[in-house]
Amino acid sequence: MPLLTYPRIPLDGLLRRAAERDGDGAAVTTELGTVTFAELDRDADRIAHWLAGTRAGVVGVANILDPVFPAAYYGTVRAGRTLVLLNPFYGEAALTHACAATGLEVAFVPASVAELLVKIGDRLPRLRTVVVTDADDGVVPGAAIPLATALAGVPCGPYESSARNVEEVACVQFTTGTTGRSKGVRLTHRNVIANAAQIALAHQLDAGSVTLNHLPLYHTMHLNSAVHAGASQILCRSADPVASLGVAARSGATHYYGLPARLYRLAADERLGQASTEGVPAGGRLKVVMCGGSALAPAAARRLREALGVPVVQGYGLAELSPLACNQPLDAEPEPGAVGHPIPGTEVRIVSLGGRSPVEVWSTGEIQIRGPQLMAGYLHDDEPSPVDADGWLSTGDVGYLDDTGGLHLVDRLSDVFKYDNELVSPSAVERVLAEDPRIADCMVADWPDPVHGAVVWAGVVLREIPGGYGDDLCGTPGVLDVLDSVAERANARLGHAEQIRRLEAIDAVPRNPGGKPTRRELRKRLHLRAAAEQAV
Numbered sequence: 001m002p003l004l005t006y007p008r009i010p011l012d013g014l015l016r017r018a019a020e021r022d023g024d025g026a027a028v029t030t031e032l033g034t035v036t037f038a039e040l041d042r043d044a045d046r047i048a049h050w051l052a053g054t055r056a057g058v059v060g061v062a063n064i065l066d067p068v069f070p071a072a073y074y075g076t077v078r079a080g081r082t083l084v085l086l087n088p089f090y091g092e093a094a095l096t097h098a099c100a101a102t103g104l105e106v107a108f109v110p111a112s113v114a115e116l117l118v119k120i121g122d123r124l125p126r127l128r129t130v131v132v133t134d135a136d137d138g139v140v141p142g143a144a145i146p147l148a149t150a151l152a153g154v155p156c157g158p159y160e161s162s163a164r165n166v167e168e169v170a171c172v173q174f175t176t177g178t179t180g181r182s183k184g185v186r187l188t189h190r191n192v193i194a195n196a197a198q199i200a201l202a203h204q205l206d207a208g209s210v211t212l213n214h215l216p217l218y219h220t221m222h223l224n225s226a227v228h229a230g231a232s233q234i235l236c237r238s239a240d241p242v243a244s245l246g247v248a249a250r251s252g253a254t255h256y257y258g259l260p261a262r263l264y265r266l267a268a269d270e271r272l273g274q275a276s277t278e279g280v281p282a283g284g285r286l287k288v289v290m291c292g293g294s295a296l297a298p299a300a301a302r303r304l305r306e307a308l309g310v311p312v313v314q315g316y317g318l319a320e321l322s323p324l325a326c327n328q329p330l331d332a333e334p335e336p337g338a339v340g341h342p343i344p345g346t347e348v349r350i351v352s353l354g355g356r357s358p359v360e361v362w363s364t365g366e367i368q369i370r371g372p373q374l375m376a377g378y379l380h381d382d383e384p385s386p387v388d389a390d391g392w393l394s395t396g397d398v399g400y401l402d403d404t405g406g407l408h409l410v411d412r413l414s415d416v417f418k419y420d421n422e423l424v425s426p427s428a429v430e431r432v433l434a435e436d437p438r439i440a441d442c443m444v445a446d447w448p449d450p451v452h453g454a455v456v457w458a459g460v461v462l463r464e465i466p467g468g469y470g471d472d473l474c475g476t477p478g479v480l481d482v483l484d485s486v487a488e489r490a491n492a493r494l495g496h497a498e499q500i501r502r503l504e505a506i507d508a509v510p511r512n513p514g515g516k517p518t519r520r521e522l523r524k525r526l527h528l529r530a531a532a533e534q535a536v
Contacts, residue, residue: 011224018037041074049155082172086098110134210252218235221323236248241266250283282310287310364423419452
C-alpha cells in the first residue's frame with residue numbers, strides 16, 4: 001500500500017498550490033470552454049475579497065456541475081468562512097433544514113435554488129444575501145443578486161487565506177438521510193485534504209490524468225482529489241450516458257466517474273458496443289470507470305467492462321469519512337459484495353453486532369473505521385456521536401473482512417431483518433435477483449409477518465421483451481407467470497430465511513437524486529400495507 005502523505009495547509013491551499021505549479025493547466029472543462037488553474041484561483045480570490053466585505057460567517061454553496069462551484073467553494077474557505085454544501089436538488093423541507101440548522105447567512109446558488117430560498121426566506125431570519133451563479137442576464141428572483149453584480153468592483157489581487165489552523169472546521173455537509181434524519185457533518189481542513197490525498201493514491205491520479213465527471217452534482221471528493229493531483233477535470237452535463245463516452249474519447253479521459261443509475265442505463269443501451277475509438281468506445285486513454293453512491297450490480301459491471309475494455313471499480317464511504325474509506329483495486333475483477341481494501345492511512349475492523357468486541361476474519365458484524373479523514377463531529381451536540389474514545393467510527397453497516405483485509409459489505413444495519421432467528425440481508429437477495437436476465441432493476445425489503453417476524457418482499461423492474469407482457473404490466477397472466485418463474489429461479493439459490501415470499505412488478509426502484517435506493521421510505525409503505533392486510 002502506498003504511504004499516505006498530505007500537505008498541512010488550509011483547504012483552499014490545494015487550489016493555490018495547483019495554480020503555482022501549473023497555472024496554464026486545464027483545471028475544469030465544460031462544453032462552454034476551459035478554465036485554467038490560475039483563472040480558477042483568481043476567481044476564488046475575488047469571491048474571498050467580496051465575502052471579506054460582508055459580516056457573514058456561514059456561507060452556502062450549491063455544488064452544481066459548473067466551474068463557478070469550485071471558485072465559490074475555495075473562495076469561501078479562503079475568506080475564513082464556514083462553508084455549507086447545498087445540494088441543488090434539495091426540496092423545500094431539506095433546504096429549509098440545511099439553512100436553518102447552520103444559520104446560513106449568504107448563499108451562492110443557481111436560479112432554481114434562489115427561487116426556493118426566496119419562497120422560504122421568512123423561515124430563515126439569518127439569511128441576508130442570495131447570489132445567483134447562473135444569471136448572466138441579470139434576471140434573478142426576488143431580492144437575489146447576480147454573481148457578476150456582486151463581484152463588480154471587487155479587487156482582483158491575491159487574497160491570503162484566512163484559515164490558520166488545519167483543525168478548524170472548513171465545511172459542513174449533510175448526510176443523504178436515506179437511513180434516518182439528515183445530519184450535518186463537520187469536516188476540518190485536514191479531514192478533507194487527507195481524503196483528497198487518499199483518493200488520489202487509490203484512484204492513481206496525477207498531473208497527467210483527465211477525469212470525466214458524468215454526475216448530476218459536483219462531488220467534492222472528485223474536485224479535491226483532482227486539484228490535489230493537478231489533474232484536469234471534464235464536466236459532462238449531458239444526461240445521455242452514451243454521449244458521455246463521446247466526450248470521454250474527445251477529451252482523452254483517463255478516469256470516468258458515474259453513478260449507478262446512469263451506469264445501469266449505459267450498460268443496457270444498444271449503442272454501447274456499436275462504435276469504437278482506438279479500440280475503446282470511451283477513448284484509448286481510458287483506464288477505469290469508477291462507480292459511487294451505491295452498489296452496481298455485477299451483471300451491469302461485467303457488461304460495461306466487456307464493452308469498454310477497462311475495469312469497473314467501486315468504493316465505500318460515508319459523509320462522516322470525507323467521504324471515501326475503501327476502494328476496489330483498479331487491476332482486478334472484484335467479488336460480488338466486495339468494496340475493496342482500506343485506502344492509504346485508513347483502518348477497518350469488524351465488531352460483534354451484540355457488543356463492541358472485534359470478531360475474526362470472515363465473521364459478520366458492524367463495520368468500524370478510523371483515519372485522518374474522520375469527521376470532527378456532527379453539527380449539533382444532541383446528535384449522539386458514533387465515534388468511540390479510540391477514534392473508531394461505527395458506520396451502521398454490516399460486513400466482514402476476508403483474509404487479505406478486503407472489506408465485504410452485507411447491508412445497512414437498519415436494513416437487515418430477521419426471519420425467525422435468522423438474519424436476512426436485502427442486498428444479498430437483490431444480487432441474486434439481478435442475475436436474472438429478465439430483471440432490469442430490483443429492491444428488497446422486509447414485509448412484517450406475525451409468525452416469522454418478517455418475510456422477504458421484492459419489487460422487480462422487468463425488462464422489455466419483444467411483443468411485451470400484455471396491456472396491463474402488473475395484472476396480466478403473462479406477467480404473473482414471469483414473476484412466478486423469477487421467484488422460483490431466485491429461491492433455488494437462496495437460503496430458507498431468504499426465500500422470496502412476496503414478489504411484485506414495479507415501474508422503477510425509488511432512488512434519491514444521488515442514485516441511492518430510498519429503502520427507508522419503501523419500508524414504511526410496505527409496513528402500512530401489511531398492517532392494513534392483517535387488520536382485514
